[in-house]
Amino acid sequence: MRTFILMVIDFFYRPFAKLMPLQTFRYLACGGGNTALDIFLYFVCYNFVLHQQTVYLPFITIGAHIAALFMSLAVTFPTGFLLSKYIVFSESNLRGRVQLMRYFMLVGICICLNYGFMKLFVEQFHIFPTIAKVLTTIFVVGFSYLTQKKFTFKVKAPVE
Template sequence: MLKKLHLSFRSIIIAIIDSFYPLFKGIMPLQTYRYAACGGGNQVLNILVYFVSYNFVLKKQVLHLPHIAISPHIAAWLIAFFVTFPIGFYLNFAVVFNGSYLKKRIQLFRYFTVVVICILLNYVFMKLFVEQFNWYPTISFIATNVLVTVFSYLTQRNFSFKQKKIENTI
């Protein structure tokens, strides 16, 4: 039952995304397009969740938890992350990089490793942009996402969901 649901959901997502591919066919390969479409949609959701969390949920106030206080821009980032991480993994695994020869548990471990690095990069860039450069948090979040997304795509494609290279035979 769950596998059928996964295949149906995957097919629907691919059909919707690929229906716009002819517009981009001349400028990028299908996999890059799918990554851009899935990642772009997830990033829009990420930014929206961040904005709403920062401005309306946290009301730009420090989040006080037992034994720790989290600045509002970092707390909003964490909220956005916990919403979009599972969506991003599913889209990468099922839609973008579905041809990997690696075992699923290896893909998951590698994906998690890259995500941990991305978390650290997000934290460092947010701290740097907001607290050192005094940029507005939402602008800092967008700049951070651009930098981390480029890193993430390259590592996910070449490490987490690695595919065998096809040798050119002449």
């Protein structure tokens, strides 16, 4: 599967070769696909699973726009990690469990950013939730790429 995904992504890279490095293109392709999946799942969860209704749990009440955020994350967390580890940053020589823990921390920060931006855009600026999710994604993706490249999947210099 990895070979097939790389073959497809690398085929479409040729026209962009002078504009960006291959790794950046792979990140955009994988991240873009995972983000599209996230937005699609968010839309389905918000509109058809939750019916735009508040979720009442025993100890907390969660707005549908926030609950849908966590529901879509349950799918896109593992797919994002696997795409990053095996497709985008495969040259990283960090142990898999270190990468997973760092990725988990990064996702935690991204959840906080998503939560904060969604609260701001939906509740303060009164932007429709799906559009707010797209705007939020733009901010979070830039932060995520830099963090993954420089921290989560970095390449450790060999010890001499």
